[in-house]
Amino acid sequence: MTQTAAAHVHTMPDRPALEGLEDKWSAVWEEQQTYRFDRSKARSQIYSIDTPPPTVSGSLHVGHVFSYTHTDCIARYQRMKGKAVFYPMGWDDNGLPTERRVQNYFGVRCDPSLPYDAEFVPPDKPDKKRQLPISRRNFVHLCEQLTAEDEKEFEALWRHLGISVDWTQTYQTIDHNARLTSQRAFLHNLARGEAYQAEAPTLWDVTYRTAVAQAELEDRERPGSYHRVSFHRHDGDKVFIETTRPELVAACVALVAHPDDDRYQALFGSTVTTPVFGVEVPVVAHPLADPEKGSGIAMICTFGDVTDVTWWRELDLATRPILGWDGRIIPHTPEWITSDEGRSAYEQLAGATVFTAQQRMVELLRQSADLHGDPRPITHPVKFFEKGEKPLEIVTTRQWYLRNGGRDEELRQQLIDRGTQLHWHPQNMRVRYENWVSGLNGDWLISRQRFFGVPFPVWYRLDDSGEPVYADPLVPDEASLPIDPQSDPPPGYTEDQRGVPGGFMGDPDVMDTWATSSLTPQIAGGWATDPDLWQRVAPMDLRPQAHEIIRTWLFATVVRSHLEDDRLPWSDAAISGWILDPDRKKMSKSKGNVVTPMALLDKHGSDAVRYWAASGRPGTDTAFDEGQMKIGRRLAIKILNASRFVLLTAGEHVPEQPSEPLDLSMLAGLRQVVAAATEALDGYNYTRALELTETFFWSFCDDYLELVKQRAADDDDPVGRDSARSALRQALSVLLRLFAPFLPFVTEDVWSWWRQGSVHQHRWPTPDELAPGGQTDVLSDVGVVLSGIRKAKSEAKVGMRTPVSVAEVAGPAAALERVGSAQRDLCAAGRLADLRLVDSSAALEVRSVDLIVDNSG
């Protein structure tokens, strides 16, 4: 142990350089287990992070580097403050992107009805046209196999970037623990009545043939057309409506207008008949109807859009669905269409896609003279599944829901209150949370009609006629989780009772990916597998994440924790911004402007890239700026050179406390920096902490080092010499630690030149450890004089080494006294033979500088 530790005390190089520091130190950190979580600590001594699990099937981009660096700076700071940092890493391999990738890569598809095949090996050459059906468990294996490669790439990047994750703490969102956790949490929700099934109109993606939750919607502007269509009153008069969806006339259940709309007062309470189909529908009033839109009166169909659902529910209207789960018009002619003409018209639509049905319906309306004028093209927002390509339809299906306040004012208020209790960085992000929670219009739909994912751990009894009894699901023992109801029988049943009357059937659905990722604190923290760990890390300290998933990941996590533990999942949420390209657009792969992160790290060095990332304030979108990385690189090199100089000058000797006013002044300034940087980091303002340290460091190099370099080497003045040496060593030690969270490689390398152990396990500096006393204005006043002398030389276009016979400095007596206290240093640094101090009431200034210019040569 001592042997290996000693091996990492490195000697100071003659020409220090940044090259190779990443590989060198990441290997040492791994070997020394520098970032290993110490689980012997109690909760109060632990800082725990709910790390975002990156989607492994996605690609690495600069945004990852940016936001993970922010979290790492916080993690390193907390570690140096003495906390045991729980900093796990997850991999998101659940959900549609992975499902599609595994299908294409291996040429297979998941068929949950198949039994597990332990002997299965994927085909050598995937046949993309005929995907081989395999069981869910086999599919999960392939997923884990494929994503392992991606995980390696991510891990290599994180290590190279210096992310101080504990690599023994990893999870995958589809792994055993994640499935166990998701199923167990669901069963708790079910037992408490928070999870329930309902048959209801549901937003439905016809391509994936799955339900979609409110949080996964997005609006897209799409072309459409207003069709002016007439309905018929019994007296033969026509009522004109405008619709963008004439193909749904057969699903019409009512016309609706605003209750105050004078034009339609006479119609309310009466009935009209639909064009073409001749179905009698009521005319109703509802305040949601907009008199300004179209003709002010609209047809209500089951279901054309979510407003239809509202009207249907609130006005208690009939249900006349004509769209199937495949997005086509239902083949058999519905019973509410009774006329011969109507039934034959419907037959022309039956089985057609929405697109084709609309064309045929327009033709039918023309023939019956119920289409007035030409369709008027418009552009309007249409709801899409965010990963889908066709507009969503609304169909009635049986689904699992989880209460999230969308239909319950009391729960909604409790969740809004949770948002208030959470410390947001930056604070204004809370508003997005509140807007979202306030705008919820239903509970969280958590079931998906997909094949790959975490299955619902329930079965249904089949009655004597083989129909499932949904009202009373069979549930497994918690000890048997995770289970797959498609291959495991419920307790008390045997597999041969599957699908037979009097037997059972497994729930065919899987959970929404957010139903799993909303449990990342529980998955990472061992809620279901390691109660000892869980009580040490939960509730967690920090959730770092991006702002666009506040409505999904953040909110869903709050919901789960609120329902399960009646508390917040973490105390703080740090919301990172986006990376913008130079055109101020969000960087994205499709635009082809993404730089691969590893190439950046190689080009500039990890510390330099981290410097750029840390310059992006919490929650603020930041421009991708290689110039900023060059500045970071320069800073890292400066740290190498200045440290080397300090150590050469100050030597190995550990002297007494500093005594010279100038030295004490510098340390007084540094004490202020330590206090301010600590306060900034406590408030998650890592950018401010870096900025303060950097500013101090440059003036430390340019002024203080220049002033004391001669005294520090002057053996004729042992007191002054040792004062400077002591101050230099104290300052270097503190500065390296202040920089360590941001520039872990260069600081660790310098630390190894003269100290034992890792700087990253050293304690964060405190003002108390620096020599007390000292006035900051000694150094600043001396700096004014030094700057004046430099300016005179610069304006005379002579070198800084040019000697000066006398410089005259004027200012108030107190300032002159401070300058005088460092007269020797000033004369040495400015090459002054004499410094003349003149009393003046004006601000301190250099009045004259008499240069000794050698014109002879």
Next chain:
RNA sequence: GGGCGCAUAGCUCAGUUGGUUAGAGCACCUGCCUUACAAGCAGGGAGUCGCAGGUUCGAGUCCUGCUGUGCCCACCA
């Protein structure tokens, strides 16, 4: 349509609760081989703080309106 940001030097950004003459870095210009660092050092020029009002002794900062820009949300007739 509602909400939240942003707008300060050519570029990227700081400017804490209102307070002398608005700052930094990059870029640019002028110099300097100076023994830690030329991937360095010294110095310099450069801004009507988006526009218009208002509050105040005093506004980059507070209030109102507007413009531009970005994001989030929203009920598809």
